[in-house]
Amino acid sequence: MIIFRTRKKVQMDDLNDENLQKKPVVVLTRLPEFTLNALQPPTPQQFDSEAESHGSSDSDMLWEPGDDSGDSDFGAKKKTQHKHNNSKHKKPNEVTVPTPLGSIINNSTGNNSLSNSSVCNNDGNTTNKAAEISPIIVSAAFASHSNETRNVRPDLPxxxxxxxxxxxxxxxxxxxxxxxxxxxxxxxDGRVKYKVIFDEKGKSLVSGHHIAKETTPKLDQLYVGARVLIQSPEDEQCFLPGLLSELPSRKNRLRFLVFLDDHTPVYVSLPSLYLVCRQMDDPLGDLPESPHKCFMAQYLRSWPYPHLTHYKEGQILKIELNGVHQKCHVELVDCSLMKVVFEENGETDWIHRGSLRLEHMSKFLELKQNRGSKADDSDSK
Structure with a gap:
């Protein structure tokens, strides 16, 4: 009996010993490289200068051409990264481009679509082709506030x-x-015509949608798709017609974007705008049949999610000039516009980052239209 009690006392003393009590321990485990890549935030070149992150409400659709190697390690990592980001940040109204579209565009661009990875030349040296990488094409919400995306004529007299x-x-x-x-x-027939005598001699008989007031319009009168005028930078007696394409927001540094009827894009302030008095029911009704009219129709349909290519300064691309795609490089990016320099003659030009003059954008929209046509044909059968 005495022996039993002694043993019990020894066991209880052992359990109360601090060295035998359990203590929390932190164990650090190194994650695999592919997991780290998937968790990394998107790279800055995927967004314009005003965008904040892929997870913001501004982001809607992201597409990037696959690399020519197809099954390289670099290409696999980028696919994994986009898959993670899309599943994590997808919004209720988010639009995504199916993966096959990326591969189709990649095949169609051939040698013009280069990956970000380095390639080896014949003598075994590695050559960086970063300046000639294919751009990312993104369809992002222009803004979240209705006053910045308004594309319906206000109900005003x-x-x-x-x-x-x-x-x-x-x-x-x-x-x-x-x-x-x-x-x-x-x-x-009920139409009203106005006889105008011009300051620089001459006269003309015009309709109300060919007249603009000389006063500055109010902000609540303006909307995306409105017919407006701006003063010509080369002739102060001349005014140029166009379509209002962006309202002021943080993304364009509180400016208005106007597409002139010759496809020239320009940012202006409110005092530089003149509103046409009688807006047509069809905002494109005053445009002649041309590639610019087709572009504006597509632009207005997609608004406020316009397609934009994302380039970096110094990046090489091809842009249509005089009917031929010519090589140039990006000198400056300004919100939805960029300034390019053509290599052949050194000429500079401002171009919209969604313009059909861009080789990659024209191919992207053409393939997207072809996919839509095939889908309609399959549904009709």
Whole structure:
């Protein structure tokens, strides 16, 4: 009996010993490389200068051409990264491009679509082709506030047009000038025409959608797709017609983007805009049949998720000039626009990052349209 009690006491003393009690231990385990790559945030070149992150509400659709090697380690890592990001940050209204589209575009661009990875030349040395990589094409929400994405004509009374009013009226397709209304003519079919005498001699009979007030419009009168004028930078007596394509937001540094009727994009401030008095039901109704009209139709359909290519300064690309795609490099990126320098003659040009003049963008939209046509054909069968 005594022996039993002694043994029990020894066992209890052992259990109370601090050296035998359990203590928490932290064990660090190195994750595999592919897991680290998948968890890394997107690289800066995937977004424009004003975008904050892939997980922000501005991001909607991201597409990047696959690399030519197809099954290289680098290509596999990028696919894994995009898969993680899309599943983690996908929004209810998010639009994604199926993977086959990326491979189709990659095959169609051939040697023009280069991967970010280095390639080896014949003598075994590694040559970096980063300057000629294919761009990322993203369809991102332009802004989250309705006042920045408004593309419907506000329900406001039309401006009054009366006799002796000084206006800006169309004299030729790409030349509007200042003049005065001297007569208002009511046609038998209900149309109204205005006789304008221009300051620089000459007169013209125009309709209300070929007249703009000389005063600065109010912000609540403007919307994406509105017909507007800007003063020509080369001739202060000439005003150029175009379509309003962006309203002020943090993404464009509080400026208006206007696509002129000759496809020239330009950022302007509110005092530089003049609003056409009578807006047409079809905002493209005053544009002649041309590639620019096709581009603007696609642009307005996709708004506020316009397709944009993402280039870096110094990157090499091909842009259509005089009917031929010519090599140039990016000199400056300014929000939705970029300034390029053509290698052949050193000329500079400002171009929209979604323009059909861009070789990659034209191929992307062409293949997207072909995929849509095939889908419609399959549904009709």
């Amino acid at each position: 039309e401006p009054e047009i009366k006799l002796d009013m000084v206006v800006l009226a169309r004299r030729r397709v790409m030349r509007w000038q200042r003049g005065k209304i001297v007569e208002i003519i009511n046609k038998d």
